[in-house]
Amino acid sequence: MTRIVSLCPSSTETAAYLGLTSNLVGVDSYSDWPAEVNDLPDLGPDLSIDMDAVMELKPDVVLASHSVPGMEKNTQEMDKRGISYVLTSPNTLSDVLEDLMIIGEATGTTEKAEEIIYACRQMMDTYHELASRCEPSRLYWEWWPKPPFTPGGGNWLTEISAMAGAENIFADKEEASVKTTWEEIRERDPDRICLAWVGVPFDKVKPELLKKREGWPSMKAMENGSIDVLPEPLYCRPSPRLFTGLAELAYLLHPDIFPKPLSSDVLLHP
Incomplete structure (x- = not known):
């Protein structure tokens, strides 16, 4: 073994x-x-x-x-x-799938890697098609609060956002991870805020702290109460679990278009 x-x-x-x-x-x-x-x-x-x-x-x-x-x-x-x-x-979803094959080759599980990659690509095609029917919601992803770090265009969350019928407001930045400021986020004025603080347990994330940031109470997402605390493992770890995160996010944003995930893992238990 x-x-x-x-x-x-x-x-x-x-x-x-x-x-x-x-x-x-x-x-x-x-x-x-x-x-x-x-x-x-x-x-x-x-x-x-x-x-x-x-x-x-x-x-x-x-x-x-x-x-x-x-x-x-x-x-x-x-x-x-x-x-x-x-x-x-890995930085992108393609990287995640390539890495799956690299690890598969190193451990004698190439066939299983190919099966998972096929399932992921099928899901990506399906979600791209469904996303084309959506009015995109502009998302701000927060990986870390102070100083704020957020995924840029070179990160998997930009791809996941697009397949979930949304747009990452920092997709114009080439980097995979962007160090920004509260003022710049306020100026970009997202429709929705997604908090997935890296390494912080779900129940320790405090969305109420956003109200204390200068100028933030008047932001569109704040006024609408569109703040989601999301499970960090499904969005911040570059493994195939990201596809479960995609399914959860897409249904959260557009439940009239995307299917409700029937399992806690859409690849192992579709």
């Missing part, structure tokens, strides 16, 4: 989609899906991985991702120790 260690949640989730959950022998502290991984050895926060513990687990392969800022620290240490790893660096 191939022994796998994962150093970040998106890699852990990708392994699960490939049917490799039982092959995982250790994960980082933030990996929490699927539930079985909570019983595995905890190797520490993704930016402070216990490399001695990794070596003790004798993994055949370690999964790491540059989507986590600072992951270079871990890969440099693995290079020093001669630990074999697969490194991904």
